[in-house]
Amino acid sequence: MKLSKWFSRDGGERQLLWPCVTLALLCGLNLLVNPHFLALRTLDGHLFGAPIDILNRAAPLVLVAIGMTLVIATRGIDISVGAVVAIAGAAAATILSTQAVPSGALVAQALVAALVVGLLSGMWNGVLVSFVGMQPIIATLILMVAGRGIAQLLTAGQIIPIGAPAYLFVGGGYWLGIPCSVWIATVAVLATAALVEGTALGLFIRAIGVNPVATRLVGLRSKAIVFAVYGFSGLTAAMAGILISSNVRSADGNNAGLLLELDAILAVTLGGTSLLGGRFSFAGTILGALIIQTLTYTTYSIGVPPEATLVVKAAVVLAVSVIQSPAARALAVSFGSSLVKHRGVAR
Amino acid sequence: MIHSASEPPQPVQPTRGAQSPQDGAREPILATSGVSKTFPGVKALQGVDFRLFTGEVHTLMGQNGAGKSTLINVLTGVLAPDAGTIRLGGEVVAFGSPQEAEAAGVRTLYQEVNLCPNLSVAENIFAGRQPRRFGAIDWPDIKRRAQAALARLDVSLDVTRSLDAYPIAVQQMVAIARALSVDARVLILDEPTSSLDDSEVAQLFKILRHLKQSGIAILFVTHFIEQTYAISDRITVMRNGEREGEYLARDLPADQLVAKMVGHDRMSARLREAAHEEQAADALQEMTDESPVPAQHAQAAAPFVELRGVGRRGTLQPIDLDVQSGQILGLAGLLGSGRTETARLLFGADRADSGTILVNGKPVRLRTPRDAVRHGIGYCAEDRKKEGIVAELSIRENIVLALQARRGWWRKIGRQRAKEIADQWIERLGIKASDAEQPIGLLSGGNQQKALLARWLATDPKLLILDEPTRGIDVAAKFDIMDRLLALCANGLSILFISSEISEVLRVSHRVAVLRDRRKIAEVAGKASNEDNIYRLIAGSGE
Numbered sequence: 001m002k003l004s005k006w007f008s009r010d011g012g013e014r015q016l017l018w019p020c021v022t023l024a025l026l027c028g029l030n031l032l033v034n035p036h037f038l039a040l041r042t043l044d045g046h047l048f049g050a051p052i053d054i055l056n057r058a059a060p061l062v063l064v065a066i067g068m069t070l071v072i073a074t075r076g077i078d079i080s081v082g083a084v085v086a087i088a089g090a091a092a093a094t095i096l097s098t099q100a101v102p103s104g105a106l107v108a109q110a111l112v113a114a115l116v117v118g119l120l121s122g123m124w125n126g127v128l129v130s131f132v133g134m135q136p137i138i139a140t141l142i143l144m145v146a147g148r149g150i151a152q153l154l155t156a157g158q159i160i161p162i163g164a165p166a167y168l169f170v171g172g173g174y175w176l177g178i179p180c181s182v183w184i185a186t187v188a189v190l191a192t193a194a195l196v197e198g199t200a201l202g203l204f205i206r207a208i209g210v211n212p213v214a215t216r217l218v219g220l221r222s223k224a225i226v227f228a229v230y231g232f233s234g235l236t237a238a239m240a241g242i243l244i245s246s247n248v249r250s251a252d253g254n255n256a257g258l259l260l261e262l263d264a265i266l267a268v269t270l271g272g273t274s275l276l277g278g279r280f281s282f283a284g285t286i287l288g289a290l291i292i293q294t295l296t297y298t299t300y301s302i303g304v305p306p307e308a309t310l311v312v313k314a315a316v317v318l319a320v321s322v323i324q325s326p327a328a329r330a331l332a333v334s335f336g337s338s339l340v341k342h343r344g345v346a347r
Numbered sequence: 348m349i350h351s352a353s354e355p356p357q358p359v360q361p362t363r364g365a366q367s368p369q370d371g372a373r374e375p376i377l378a379t380s381g382v383s384k385t386f387p388g389v390k391a392l393q394g395v396d397f398r399l400f401t402g403e404v405h406t407l408m409g410q411n412g413a414g415k416s417t418l419i420n421v422l423t424g425v426l427a428p429d430a431g432t433i434r435l436g437g438e439v440v441a442f443g444s445p446q447e448a449e450a451a452g453v454r455t456l457y458q459e460v461n462l463c464p465n466l467s468v469a470e471n472i473f474a475g476r477q478p479r480r481f482g483a484i485d486w487p488d489i490k491r492r493a494q495a496a497l498a499r500l501d502v503s504l505d506v507t508r509s510l511d512a513y514p515i516a517v518q519q520m521v522a523i524a525r526a527l528s529v530d531a532r533v534l535i536l537d538e539p540t541s542s543l544d545d546s547e548v549a550q551l552f553k554i555l556r557h558l559k560q561s562g563i564a565i566l567f568v569t570h571f572i573e574q575t576y577a578i579s580d581r582i583t584v585m586r587n588g589e590r591e592g593e594y595l596a597r598d599l600p601a602d603q604l605v606a607k608m609v610g611h612d613r614m615s616a617r618l619r620e621a622a623h624e625e626q627a628a629d630a631l632q633e634m635t636d637e638s639p640v641p642a643q644h645a646q647a648a649a650p651f652v653e654l655r656g657v658g659r660r661g662t663l664q665p666i667d668l669d670v671q672s673g674q675i676l677g678l679a680g681l682l683g684s685g686r687t688e689t690a691r692l693l694f695g696a697d698r699a700d701s702g703t704i705l706v707n708g709k710p711v712r713l714r715t716p717r718d719a720v721r722h723g724i725g726y727c728a729e730d731r732k733k734e735g736i737v738a739e740l741s742i743r744e745n746i747v748l749a750l751q752a753r754r755g756w757w758r759k760i761g762r763q764r765a766k767e768i769a770d771q772w773i774e775r776l777g778i779k780a781s782d783a784e785q786p787i788g789l790l791s792g793g794n795q796q797k798a799l800l801a802r803w804l805a806t807d808p809k810l811l812i813l814d815e816p817t818r819g820i821d822v823a824a825k826f827d828i829m830d831r832l833l834a835l836c837a838n839g840l841s842i843l844f845i846s847s848e849i850s851e852v853l854r855v856s857h858r859v860a861v862l863r864d865r866r867k868i869a870e871v872a873g874k875a876s877n878e879d880n881i882y883r884l885i886a887g888s889g890e
Binding site: 210279 | 694696715716717719720721726728733734735736737738739740744747748749751752753754755756757758759760802
């Protein structure tokens, strides 16, 4: 349980209650429809089953949402992450397509290039927000729009297929029976938590999010920290881009990571991190990402028609958000107690 | 103009007790009886009886945490009392919300002006209840009625201009106009004067007297003893959540008022003298004589910081200033005279465009607060809430923040060590908090200020810049803080002390630089000069 301290700070445990309840309810619903929902089986030494499937598919979202959590904690937002996913995938695919049978060195080159491109994209956002002083939503909107264009330029408007086995292993392979993408997301989350809470960065980011003016007057390099946070968000988006392109065996400048920024923001908020900045919780964000992915899985498993999926998702998200709002809960409690009172009078 | 508040009245007769005989026949417009309110771990109010009469200004006095704010919140429907009753005009009322209280005629003005600076004056006065004609907002009518509402206060403004075009004092008047634009029977003012200068306070008081005569009951909360006597008919003193007593202002000498606020047993000689301003200087003289900084040593001390022609266009004329090691340099001047601007240039919060700054005789570049911090300079800003505390973070996190910033992000101060540091300062500065994990935003103003002092003292600074460190803090905490600062100075800390209370500046400073219109006009020895001299210098008639 020492780990939980790293994920969630003082009082974070209570804050995680509602995301946990939501996830449990979704799992319960799945169990009703399919009693074997939680069952795991091994095939060729690989674990299979709905939970593994959900974790595997949630991995890119978790990665993006981790970067987003820190950005939001500094009172910012990064809506360019979906585009960065596309750029990173396109960059990797472009490099891989230079050889008919890519060598191991070329795959490594492609991976590094994708990460560097993502980092540079994030740093570009960081420059605009931190040093130029643009509103985060506008600054990242620029890359959100331009990024898709860049990705399409890289892929010349085509969907580039990827065949290099080493690259496909990253997003589609298994290690010790568990999908590689789950390993990657797990390591990234633990490393980030260690970096942020094992150093003073966590304190600085929270302080910047709550009161940027006071934080500057304490002698902190707030601008550099905010810049770094956007750079980091670009990096995690690039990691997600690698996973996605590897998983679908192609780079699609147009559709890769489409609307992923919104899912990431939703995951962060569902996890209880306020959009107003300040306190943040990695554990909450991960729960949020799992809720979103489980929800997607559930809409298919309970047979919601594909055309209604988005509406159902929206309804559930609305319900979860309302439950998490203290004002709504207070309202529900007072409504409940007045009901009890009326019943008492009737008797 | 500058020193408009009247002198405290001389004691006419000793205070007899809580009730004055002539009130028997009158019925209070607003009254509480036996009101109690408990927060987790704190009895904020205990069986408080309070009476407010029509046509009177009634001042609520008490230290931070005495229960003034809680009482006001109970009166205005923000909080529901746990026990006791509130009567308005003789009838028992239970306001469920501030809106209900307002509808019943109890209007409140809070410390900060709660208006929309981007809307026009007229819109601000009628926001949320615009008069309508055929379903659309009747703009000519709003304009007319806004002018009428302001005319009632003897204020004439262009009501179509946006609110932020006017100074904060005028905005305060607009807030009062808004409060009175519907039938108000009771007007509650919670520290309305803390951001006003003396002439603005005088104007506010003129309006309050005018309102009083028109039959409105006014409840006034302030920390300023002079202002209390300038305006009040009646004073209720709160202490530790209880009503200490209710007095007619003319029956209660200032020293006794202070004594009642802090409790007799804790009333030190120094505090008593503080109530008599003229004696305060002598008291301090004795105190500093005992302190290990002798006056002649102070003269010989090398300057820690020297400002040579430091200025910034449009903000501050080039200024020369020396702060000696182990000394307090006061900055005296009116609001906008360049006090805060000087502090910000020295701290690197704003960038100087002329002059040089020397630290320990060596020229340095202080381009950012980070540079200043590295040279051992700390800065407690004027606006505690906006520029000081990080409200949602704990006291521990707030205290270690500057130290951690100086160590860099990589070398984290471990949680255990941070707690030790915080606990140590909580004890040394007497910060009242349940523990170091409490969010700093929940502390009272005085304790927040102490925590901010702790934040800087933890970095072991050579120079502390204190901009209005005692604003909004009650008398006892004020003296407590000043006392500790003097002790720190004795150990070699330099302080640049800024306050709009000239007497306070004079009391603690070794030397005082007087500012006017964004330039330094004089520098005088602290204890040698009297207050009137400084007033003359500031007013521009003393040269």
